[in-house]
Amino acid sequence: MPLFNVYPLYDVTPVSGKGVYVYDEKGTEYLDLYGGHAVISIGHAHTDYVDAVASQVAKLGFYSNAVQNPLQVELADKLETLSGCKDYELFLCNSGAEANENALKLASFKTGKSRVVAFKNGFHGRTSAAVAATDNANIIAPINAQQKVTILELNDIEGVKAELEKGDVCAVIVEFIQGVGGLDEGSAQFFESVDALCKANNTMFIADEVQSGYGRSGKFFAFQHYNVTPDVISIAKGMGNGFPIGGILIHPNIEAKFGMLGTTFGGNHLACAAGLSVLNVIEKNNLMDNVNTMSNYFLKLAKTIPQIKKIKGRGLMLGLEFDFEVGELRKKLIYNHHIFTGGAANKKLLRILPPLTLRKDHINMFFEALIEALSEVEQPVNAS
Structure with missing residues (x-):
């Protein structure tokens, strides 16, 4: 049967990957600066990750949450240590959408209210x-x-x-660095004021860290750049390096009750093995330090490209904004220079979301290709 046609596809067929590269069926090598929507955190086919997943699936790939699973406890403890989110509790699920769904549900349970405040883009x-x-x-x-x-x-x-003082808002949900929307950020004063307003109005403050978490912003979570304490933190994309896993970190002010949340596949043995491997590699290879070093180097080179009008984001969650739509530029980078990048709702923005193992030579390769690709695309003469 045909596939339900909901994805516009590039004519590239990756069949394998290694580190920051993927390879198509013809053996062509592509530099992956998008990581499949920021999913590939420790690099394609990392040996520690492959060994952990293979070892676990050979023993036990799945059993339900009706039994003890020590891997969940081990994952929660390691996550607490690396993230610095002391005293939070972990609920595991399968994706970012499911994480946010459960975060909003918890907020409604806790407050007895049902309206949500969210933000443009x-x-x-x-x-x-x-x-x-x-x-x-x-x-x-x-x-x-x-x-x-x-x-x-x-x-x-x-x-x-004004909205919170109406008394019916259960949650304010926000990305501290917007992903799909185009890498926009609120100010420190804004985030810290929202946090205070939530606490004063019996409203849960939800930090959507699905894309910005796991070290991508230069800190473990993007909200840690500010003086705030979210009630719920949602996580997913970089959590399993490609294996479907998500979760929410829940502040102790929200009390658990049997049956309040549930999932069949969430927190299964194989997902936990993948998730633990990612955290172990981040720690062992000091990948958060690497994020900051590579980010500084990337920004230094980006500032030398006159066509780049604005640089957005933090760490290795970056956006390069031009004064023209970048769809054709992305095609040139893929087909002529074999480099994957991302787009956004902001059609003038090129998104950069590489594995956290990125090196300076990869960055050099990108900017050399970008300069060539910019000369290959037709740009507006008097763009503003």
């Missing part, structure tokens, strides 16, 4: 409440639109204050 997933909190009418079906969501401009602290 935010993206939180494609399931029920998560997609309703996403600022994209094209992916919100009528069944999703029944959710009570108010979308405000980022940095509109007076708007947040």
Whole structure:
């Protein structure tokens, strides 16, 4: 049967990967600066990761959450140590959308309220409440639109204050660095004021770290660049290096009850083995230090390219903004220079989300290719 045609596809067929490279069926090597939407955190086919997953699947790939699974406890302890999120509790699921869905559900349980405040250009997933909190009418079906969501401009602290004081908001959900929306960030004053307003109005503050977490911003979580304490932290993409796994870190002010949340596949043995391997590699190879070093080097070179009008993001979650739409530029990079990059809702933005193992020679390769690719695309004469 045919596949349901919902993805516009590039004519590239990766069949294998190693480190920051993927290879197609003809053996062509591509530099992967997108990591499949920031999923590949420790590099393709990392030997420690492959060994951990292979060893676990040879023993026990899955059993349900009706039995003890010490791997979940080990993963939670390692996550607490590396993230610095002391005293939070972990609930495991399968994806970022599911993580945000459970975060919003917990907020509603805790507060007894149902309305959500989210922000323009935010993206939180494609399931029920998560997609309703996403600022994209094209992916919100009528069944999703029944959710009570108010979308405000980022940095509109007076708007947040007015909505929370109405008394019916269960949660404010925010990406500290917007992903799909285009790498925009709120100010420190905004985030810290939202945190305070949530605490004053019996509203849960949800940090969507699905894309920005796991060291990608230069700290383990992007919210750690600010003086805030989220009630729930959602995680997924870089968590399993390609294996489907997600979760939420839950502040102790939210009490667990049997049956409150549940999942069949979430936290299965194979997912935990993958997740533990990622954390172990991040720690062993000092990848968060590498993120900051490579980010500084990347930014230094980016500032030498006159066509780049603005650089957005932090760490290895970066956006290069031009004064023209970058669709054709991305095609040139893929087909002529064999480099994967990402797009965004902001059509003038090139997204850079490489594995955290990126090196300076990879960055040099990218900028050499970018300069050539820019000469190959037709750019507007008087763009503004």
